[in-house]
Amino acid sequence: AQTVGFSQIGSESGWRAAETTLTLQQAKERGIDLKFADAQQKQENQIKALRSFIAQGVDAILIAPVVATGWDSVLEEAKEAEIPVILLDRMVDSSDDLYLTAVGSDLVHEGSVAGQWLVDELAGKDCNVVELQGTTGSSPAIDRKNGFEQAIAGKDNIKLIRSQTGDFTRTKGKEVMESFLKAEDGGKNICALYAHNDDMAVGAIQAIKEAGLKPGSDILVVSIDAVPDIFQAMAAGEANATVELTPNMAGPAFDALEAFMKDGTMPPKFIQTESKLYTQADDPQAVYEQKKDLGY
Amino acid sequence: MPQSDSQPLLRARGVSKVFPGTIALDGVDFSLEAGEVHALLGENGAGKSTLIKCLTGAYRRDGGDILLHGEIIDPKCTIDAQGYGIGTVYQEVNLLPNLTVAENLSLGHQPTRFGMISTRAMNRGAREVLSQFGLDIDVSRSLESYSVAVQQVIAIARAVTLSGKVLILDEPTASLDSKEVELVFDVVRSLRQRGLGIVFISHFLDQIFEITDRVTVLRNGRLVGSETTSDIDRVRLVNLMLGRELEQEVRSHGKTHAAAGEPRLTFTGFGRKGRIEPFDLSIQPGEVVGVAGLLGSGRTETAEVMFGVAPHDSGEARRGDGTVLNLASPRDAIAAGFGFCPEDRKTDGVIADLTVRENIALALQARIGWMRRIPDREQRAMANDYIRKLDIRTPDAEKPVGLLSGGNQQKVMLARWLVTNPSFLILDEPTRGIDVGAHAEIIRLIEDLCKQGMSLLVISSELDELVAYSHRVIVVRDRHHVAELTGGDITTDNMVRAIAAPEREAIS
Amino acid sequence: MNGLMLFMRRIWPQLLTLAVIVGLISIMFPGFFQISIANGRLYGSPIDILNRGAPVALLAIGMTLVIATRGIDLSVGAVMAICGAVAAWGITEGYGLFATLAMALAAGLACGLWNGVLVAILGIQPIVATLILMVAGRGIAQLITEGAILTFNHEGLIFFGSGSVFTIPTPVIIGVLTGAIITLIVRRSALGMLIEAIGINLRASTLAGVNTRVLLIAVYMTSGLCAALAGIIAAADIRGADANNAGLWLELDAILAVVIGGTSLLGGRFSLIASLIGALIIQAVNTGILLSGFPPEFNLIIKAVIILIILVLQSPTMRTVAVFFSKDPVGASDKEKETVAP
Amino acid sequence: MNARLLPLLATLVIFLVAYAVCYAQYPAMLSTRVIGNLLTDNAFLGIVAVGMTFVIISGGIDLSVGSVIAFAGVFIAVMLRDTSLHPLAVFSMLLLITTLFGASMGAIIHYLEMPPFIVTLAGMFLARGMAYVLSIDAVPITHEFYEYMQRLYWLMPGKGRLTLIGGLMLLVVIAGSILAHRTRFGMNVYAIGGGAQTAALMGVPLARTTMAIYALSGLLAGLAGIVFSIYTSAGYSLATVGVELDAIAAVVIGGTLLTGGSGFVAGTLIGVLIMGLIQTYIIFDGSLSSWWTKILIGMLLFAFIVLQKGLVWTTAKRRIAGG
Numbered sequence A: 001a002q003t004v005g006f007s008q009i010g011s012e013s014g015w016r017a018a019e020t021t022l023t024l025q026q027a028k029e030r031g032i033d034l035k036f037a038d039a040q041q042k043q044e045n046q047i048k049a050l051r052s053f054i055a056q057g058v059d060a061i062l063i064a065p066v067v068a069t070g071w072d073s074v075l076e077e078a079k080e081a082e083i084p085v086i087l088l089d090r091m092v093d094s095s096d097d098l099y100l101t102a103v104g105s106d107l108v109h110e111g112s113v114a115g116q117w118l119v120d121e122l123a124g125k126d127c128n129v130v131e132l133q134g135t136t137g138s139s140p141a142i143d144r145k146n147g148f149e150q151a152i153a154g155k156d157n158i159k160l161i162r163s164q165t166g167d168f169t170r171t172k173g174k175e176v177m178e179s180f181l182k183a184e185d186g187g188k189n190i191c192a193l194y195a196h197n198d199d200m201a202v203g204a205i206q207a208i209k210e211a212g213l214k215p216g217s218d219i220l221v222v223s224i225d226a227v228p229d230i231f232q233a234m235a236a237g238e239a240n241a242t243v244e245l246t247p248n249m250a251g252p253a254f255d256a257l258e259a260f261m262k263d264g265t266m267p268p269k270f271i272q273t274e275s276k277l278y279t280q281a282d283d284p285q286a287v288y289e290q291k292k293d294l295g296y
Numbered sequence B: 001m002p003q004s005d006s007q008p009l010l011r012a013r014g015v016s017k018v019f020p021g022t023i024a025l026d027g028v029d030f031s032l033e034a035g036e037v038h039a040l041l042g043e044n045g046a047g048k049s050t051l052i053k054c055l056t057g058a059y060r061r062d063g064g065d066i067l068l069h070g071e072i073i074d075p076k077c078t079i080d081a082q083g084y085g086i087g088t089v090y091q092e093v094n095l096l097p098n099l100t101v102a103e104n105l106s107l108g109h110q111p112t113r114f115g116m117i118s119t120r121a122m123n124r125g126a127r128e129v130l131s132q133f134g135l136d137i138d139v140s141r142s143l144e145s146y147s148v149a150v151q152q153v154i155a156i157a158r159a160v161t162l163s164g165k166v167l168i169l170d171e172p173t174a175s176l177d178s179k180e181v182e183l184v185f186d187v188v189r190s191l192r193q194r195g196l197g198i199v200f201i202s203h204f205l206d207q208i209f210e211i212t213d214r215v216t217v218l219r220n221g222r223l224v225g226s227e228t229t230s231d232i233d234r235v236r237l238v239n240l241m242l243g244r245e246l247e248q249e250v251r252s253h254g255k256t257h258a259a260a261g262e263p264r265l266t267f268t269g270f271g272r273k274g275r276i277e278p279f280d281l282s283i284q285p286g287e288v289v290g291v292a293g294l295l296g297s298g299r300t301e302t303a304e305v306m307f308g309v310a311p312h313d314s315g316e317a318r319r320g321d322g323t324v325l326n327l328a329s330p331r332d333a334i335a336a337g338f339g340f341c342p343e344d345r346k347t348d349g350v351i352a353d354l355t356v357r358e359n360i361a362l363a364l365q366a367r368i369g370w371m372r373r374i375p376d377r378e379q380r381a382m383a384n385d386y387i388r389k390l391d392i393r394t395p396d397a398e399k400p401v402g403l404l405s406g407g408n409q410q411k412v413m414l415a416r417w418l419v420t421n422p423s424f425l426i427l428d429e430p431t432r433g434i435d436v437g438a439h440a441e442i443i444r445l446i447e448d449l450c451k452q453g454m455s456l457l458v459i460s461s462e463l464d465e466l467v468a469y470s471h472r473v474i475v476v477r478d479r480h481h482v483a484e485l486t487g488g489d490i491t492t493d494n495m496v497r498a499i500a501a502p503e504r505e506a507i508s
Numbered sequence C: 001m002n003g004l005m006l007f008m009r010r011i012w013p014q015l016l017t018l019a020v021i022v023g024l025i026s027i028m029f030p031g032f033f034q035i036s037i038a039n040g041r042l043y044g045s046p047i048d049i050l051n052r053g054a055p056v057a058l059l060a061i062g063m064t065l066v067i068a069t070r071g072i073d074l075s076v077g078a079v080m081a082i083c084g085a086v087a088a089w090g091i092t093e094g095y096g097l098f099a100t101l102a103m104a105l106a107a108g109l110a111c112g113l114w115n116g117v118l119v120a121i122l123g124i125q126p127i128v129a130t131l132i133l134m135v136a137g138r139g140i141a142q143l144i145t146e147g148a149i150l151t152f153n154h155e156g157l158i159f160f161g162s163g164s165v166f167t168i169p170t171p172v173i174i175g176v177l178t179g180a181i182i183t184l185i186v187r188r189s190a191l192g193m194l195i196e197a198i199g200i201n202l203r204a205s206t207l208a209g210v211n212t213r214v215l216l217i218a219v220y221m222t223s224g225l226c227a228a229l230a231g232i233i234a235a236a237d238i239r240g241a242d243a244n245n246a247g248l249w250l251e252l253d254a255i256l257a258v259v260i261g262g263t264s265l266l267g268g269r270f271s272l273i274a275s276l277i278g279a280l281i282i283q284a285v286n287t288g289i290l291l292s293g294f295p296p297e298f299n300l301i302i303k304a305v306i307i308l309i310i311l312v313l314q315s316p317t318m319r320t321v322a323v324f325f326s327k328d329p330v331g332a333s334d335k336e337k338e339t340v341a342p
Numbered sequence D: 001m002n003a004r005l006l007p008l009l010a011t012l013v014i015f016l017v018a019y020a021v022c023y024a025q026y027p028a029m030l031s032t033r034v035i036g037n038l039l040t041d042n043a044f045l046g047i048v049a050v051g052m053t054f055v056i057i058s059g060g061i062d063l064s065v066g067s068v069i070a071f072a073g074v075f076i077a078v079m080l081r082d083t084s085l086h087p088l089a090v091f092s093m094l095l096l097i098t099t100l101f102g103a104s105m106g107a108i109i110h111y112l113e114m115p116p117f118i119v120t121l122a123g124m125f126l127a128r129g130m131a132y133v134l135s136i137d138a139v140p141i142t143h144e145f146y147e148y149m150q151r152l153y154w155l156m157p158g159k160g161r162l163t164l165i166g167g168l169m170l171l172v173v174i175a176g177s178i179l180a181h182r183t184r185f186g187m188n189v190y191a192i193g194g195g196a197q198t199a200a201l202m203g204v205p206l207a208r209t210t211m212a213i214y215a216l217s218g219l220l221a222g223l224a225g226i227v228f229s230i231y232t233s234a235g236y237s238l239a240t241v242g243v244e245l246d247a248i249a250a251v252v253i254g255g256t257l258l259t260g261g262s263g264f265v266a267g268t269l270i271g272v273l274i275m276g277l278i279q280t281y282i283i284f285d286g287s288l289s290s291w292w293t294k295i296l297i298g299m300l301l302f303a304f305i306v307l308q309k310g311l312v313w314t315t316a317k318r319r320i321a322g323g
C-alpha cells in the first residue's frame, strides 16, 4: 500500500474536524496508509511534519497549509526527495512547480458569493451591514473580507458600518454581536450581518434573539462554510444564506495522485471545489440530515 | 564622649528614621575611630540594626548626616557603602543559598581571566579566606548545604574581605560556639591592628568585655550614652540598656533531678541514616534536657528527627504509658503534644507578612483545624498576653512580624509554641539574638514551664546557659550522642571536655 | 467599622480604576448606561460587562486562592473546555440536568485534584504542573466532543448561560454567589490565614503543623471547581461545547484579573473581592474596545496600553509617589517595606 | 561529581534513553536527516529558550518572546519589501529594537516593581499588536540574500543537513553557557535568582542586571525571529503563537528551576531536543488524532518531568546514604 503523509493545521473548528474525518475515510477506502500529523495551528509544526515525512520516505504528502508564505525550502526538499505534494483547501505562494496540485476553493470568491447574495436580496434597498471577521491576520479572514467588499463595491445602498473580529468562534461571535447591537441603537440600525464563518453566525443569531430581534428577518444573516448547525438555523428561519466550503478536499486530491502515480498524468495546478450558495430555498432541514454525521 | 582632635573615621550626626507606628531612630549620634572595636548595644528593638542600615544605605534615613573622615557621604545603597570601604554583615545571614560558598565570597569581585571568571582562582581564594576562620570546607558546594552557623562565618569572611576601612558586624556570633567566636575575634583583632574601625553588635556581655574598646548604648531609638569599655561595669551597662536594674542574673547550678518516675517520652534507637546516628533518650515531665555540641555536630538534626521534619528510619518513640508514637511528620509530632521552635527563624520560623497575632495563633490554629477558627478576640487576647509576658516590642499585634527586630521575632516564635501548651517543647537556639533582659526572662520562663510539668529539649551554643537551666545535658559529636551529663556533672568544663574528647564515651 | 475601613482601603484603587474606565467608555459611547428589560432579562452594556465578565470572574476566584499559595494555574482554560464538553455530552446522552451538572463539576474537581497532587505531592512547580493539563486538557475535551461543536437544546442547561433570575442573568448570579460563598468560607474559617501562610513561607507553615499538602490540593480543586462552573456557563451560553475555543487563553485574563486586584504573584495576602473587580475591569476594557469601533488589528495594542497604565498606576512605586505628593509622612516610608526587608 | 549537575545529567540520560526507545520502534529515527531536522526545525525555539533560561534563572519569566518573534518576521519582511535596505542592515535595526524592547520591560519590572509575568504579558500583547499594525497579511521574503543563507548547509553523510540556522542555535547555546557560567553577569543572574534583595545587599547592581537580562531575552527573541524568517522566508503576524510556553517547558525540562537561582543553558538545549523528539515521534507514528496528539504531548511532558524528579531524587538519596 502507499504511504501518504497528511499535515493538518489542527482541529480548531468543526469544519476542520470534518475535513480530517473525510480525508481519513477517503484514504481508507483507497487502501492508502495515511500518516496524520496535527500541527496545533502552528506553521513550524507543519514544516517539522513535512520534514519528518520526507525523512520517513513517504510516497506522497498532503498538506493544508496554515498560511500561504514560507513553504519554499521545505517544498524544495520534498521535490529533491521526489515526493509529490498536494495542497488542500488553502494555497501557498511558492512557485507552482514545487507541488503537484492544489485542491481548494477560492476564498475571495466565497466572500463575493456571499456579498452578491446580499446585493441581490436587497435589490437596491438601503442597508447597514455589520461584519464578523475571522481571526485577525488569517488568510480566510483577509480573503473573505476582500471578496465581500468587492461584491458590494459601488453599491451605494449597502454600507459596512462595523467590523470586528470574532476569532471564528461562537462565543466571540455572540459577544461581539451583543456589542454591535448596543452600539447601533439596539440593533435597529443594522439590517444585515455578514460572518466569515457559520460558527460566529450561530453565536450572533443567539445574541440577536436575546436582544429581542428576529434574526433572518429583522437582521439578515449570511455566512460561509455550510456546517450542519447553520442549516438548522436556516430551517428555523433564523439564517438566510451560507456559502459551502466542502470538507471533502481529499477525494479529488487522491484521484489526482492516483492518476499521477499510474502513468504520470499531470493534474491541473488548481482543482477548484464548488462554492455553492445555500439559501432557505434549498430545504435546509434535508441538508442538515445529510451533513450531520460527517464529523463536523 | 572622648573626642580626639582628628576627625573620627565614621560618624553619624543626628540620624533619624521613622517607620509607620515606630520611631526607630531619634537623632542618634555615633562615632567610630580608626583602630577601635566599638560595641553597639541595646535591647531588642532599640534600633541597632536600623542604625546600621541607615549608615550603609540599606535604608534611606529621614534625617541626619553621615561623615567619613569628616566628609559628608551619602551612600544610597550597599554597593555605595562598599565603595567607601564599609563592609557589613547584617543581622540575618544575607548570602545566596543557591550559589557555592566560593561564589558567595567573591560575588561582585570575582577573579577573571580574559573577561571570564577563573573558577580555580576563585575557589583557591575562598579556601584561603576561610582558613583564617578555621573553616575547612568544600567551597564548591552550594551554601545551602551548610548549617546556619557555617553560613554565618562565611558571611563574616565576606564582609572582612570587602571592608577597607570599616567593618560592621550585626550579631555575628549569635549562633556560633566558643571556638568559632574565638576565631572570629582573632580576625577582628588583627583588623583592628591594621587600623580598621569595627562596629560590633552583640547581646553577649562577656564578648563585649572581651573584645570591644568602647560601647554605645541605644534605648528606644535614642542615644543613651557612649563610654570606654574598661570604665564601665556589667551592672551599669545593663542598667543603661534596660533603663532599670536587672533583678538577678540567673545562675543556679546543678538542679536536682526533676521528679523521678515514669518518663514522659522514651526514644530508643531513634535515628535517621545520613542525618543522626540512632540514640536513646528518655525525658521526664518537668525536665530540661540540654544539647551541646559543635557546629554541625548534629544537634539540629536530633531535633528535626524527633519532630518528624526529617522522619526517623530506625527506632521508635514511646509515651510514658508505653504507647508507640507516630512521628512521621510535624503534624504527627504536634498531635503528640510536641512543639518545635527552629533555629533558622527566617526560613523555618516566621511567616514574615502575617501579623504578630496571626503568627502567634498559627500553630494552635493548625492543630485545631481550619474549620474552627479561633475568634479574632481570642487571638488578640492571646497575642497581647504574650506581647506583655515576653515583652515583645511592637506597636500592636497587627504589625507584620517581618518588620519586627530580630530578637522580637524570636520571641514571637516562642509565643507561637507556648500558646499550644505542648507537653514536650524543643527549642533550637531559643536565645539567639535576644537581649540580656529578655534572656533572663526566657530562662525564667523555661524554668517556669518545667515547673508546670512541661518537658524541654534545649539546644544552645551558650554552654553557660545550658548549665543554668538543664537537668541533664546531652553532648553531640559527629552525629553521635557521645555523652550525657547530669546533676553536678553539668559544668562548662565537663561539656567542653566531652565535646573535644577524641574517643567516644559510652552513653550512660 | 474599622474592618470596613481597612477593606475599603484595600480595594479603592481597583474601584477607582473601574470607575475611570467605565467613565471613559460612557464618554466615548453615550448610550452606555441605558438599561432596559428584554425577554425578561436586564439588557444593556453594563449588564454585558457583568455577564461576559462572569467566566473570567469565576476563574479569578480560584486563581486568587492558587496564587495566594504562591502557585499558578494555567490549566483553567482547558478545564473549562473539558467541563463544558462533559456537560454537553451528558445532556445529549440524556443523563438529565442534575446528573449532567454533577458530572461536569466532578470533572472540574478531578482536574484540580490532578494539579494539586502534582504540585503538593510530587513537588512539581505549579507553572509546569498545570501546563501539562493545559496542553492535554484541550485534547481530552476534544476527545469527548470528537473535535466538533457538540450542540444541545436542553432548556435547563441553557438556563445557566442565557437564563435569568429576577431579570438578572444567571452567569452574574453564579459568579456573585460563588464569590460570596468562597469569601465567606475562606474568611470565616481559618482557611484564609492558612492559605496566606503557605504562600508566604511553605516550610515554616509545615513546621508549624499546617497541613500544607491537603490545603494545596484543596486550593487547586477549588480552582478546578470554579473553572467547571465557568465551563458550564460558556457552553450553555452558546448552546454547545466548543472544545477548541472554550476558555482559550482565558487563564491569562484570570491571572491578570488577580494581579490587577492587587494580589501578589509571590503569594500571601489576597483579596477575592478585589480580584472580582479586576475581572470586571478587564471585561470593561474588552467591551469598551468592541463598542469603540476601532479596527480589530488595534485591539491588542489598546488592551496592552490600558493594562500597562493600570498596572503602572497601581505599582508600589507609583503609590509611594502619589503619597509623597499628598505629603502623608506615615505612608511615605511605606515603600521601605517592599524594598528592604533583609 | 558535583551535586548541582545532577538535574542536567538526569535530563541527558532521559533524552538518550528516549531516543533509543524511538529508534527501536522506528529505525529511521536514527538518521542524520532526523538529527539535522531536530536542529534546524527547533533552531528558533532553541535560541529563544536560551534567553528564557537567563530570565528564569533570575527568577523571572518572559511571555513576550513568541510575539516578538512574529513581530521580527513581519518587520523584516515589510522592510525588505518596502525599502531597498540590505537584510543585514534590517537585522541590525531589528535586533536593536527588540533589545530595547526587552530592556524597557526590564526597566518597568525593576523600577516600578511590577511582576515580570504581567509586564511581559502586556509586552506580548503589544508586540503582536505591532505586528498586526505593520501587516495583517503574511508577507513573503524574496531577497536573494535569503536564498543564499538557505543554501548554506553542510550535507552530512546520509543526506541530513546541518543548516546555517541549526548551527547558529548551537553557537548561541555555547555562547549562552559561557555567559551564564563564566562571567560576572552570569553570576549576577544566578544571584538575583537566589534572592533579589540579598543580592542587592551583596552588591549586585540590580537595575542594570535586570534590564540586561530582559534585553538579552529580547535580543535572542529578535535573533530567533530572524532565524524563523530564514526558516520560512516570510513574516506573518500570527506566527509562533504560544512559543513562550514551549520555551518555558523546554527550559524546565532542561533542569532549570522556575523559582530561579539554578539551571543550565546546556540543559535547555536538551530540553528543546526532547520536545522536538516528542513531536518527531508523534509524526512518525502518524496514527494519532488531533486530540490524542495533545493528550500524548501532555503525558510525555509529565513522564519526562516525573522521571527527572525521580532520577535526581534517588541519586541524591543514594549520595546521602553513601556518605
Ligand SMILES: Nc1ncnc2c1ncn2[C@@H]1O[C@H](COP(=O)(O)OP(=O)(O)OP(=O)(O)O)[C@@H](O)[C@H]1O
Binding pocket: B019, B020, B022, B023, B024, B042, B043, B044, B045, B046, B047, B048, B049, B050, B051, B091, B393, B394, B403, B404, B405, B406, B407, B408, B433, B435, C336, C337, C340
Ligand atoms: N522595615 C521596618 N518597617 C517597620 N518597622 C521596622 C522596620 N524595621 C525595623 N522596624 C522597627 O524598628 C525598631 C528598631 O528595630 P531594629 O531592628 O533596629 O532593632 P535592633 O536594635 O536591631 O533589635 P534586635 O536586637 O532585636 O536585633 C523595632 O521596633 C522594629 O519593629
Ligand SMILES: Nc1ncnc2c1ncn2[C@@H]1O[C@H](COP(=O)(O)OP(=O)(O)OP(=O)(O)O)[C@@H](O)[C@H]1O
Binding pocket: B145, B146, B147, B148, B149, B150, B175, B275, B293, B294, B295, B296, B297, B298, B299, B300, B301, B302, B343, B461, D320
Ligand atoms: N539536608 C541535608 N543533607 C545533607 N547534609 C545535611 C543536611 N542538613 C544538614 N546537613 C549536615 O549535617 C550536619 C549537621 O548539621 P546541623 O545543622 O544539624 O548541626 P548542628 O549541630 O545543629 O549545628 P549548628 O546548628 O550549630 O550549626 C552538618 O554537617 C550539615 O552540613
Ligand SMILES: [Mg+2]
Binding pocket: B048, B049, B050, B091, B170, B405, B406, B407
Ligand atoms: Mg537587630
Ligand SMILES: [Mg+2]
Binding pocket: B147, B299, B300, B301, B343, B428
Ligand atoms: Mg543547629
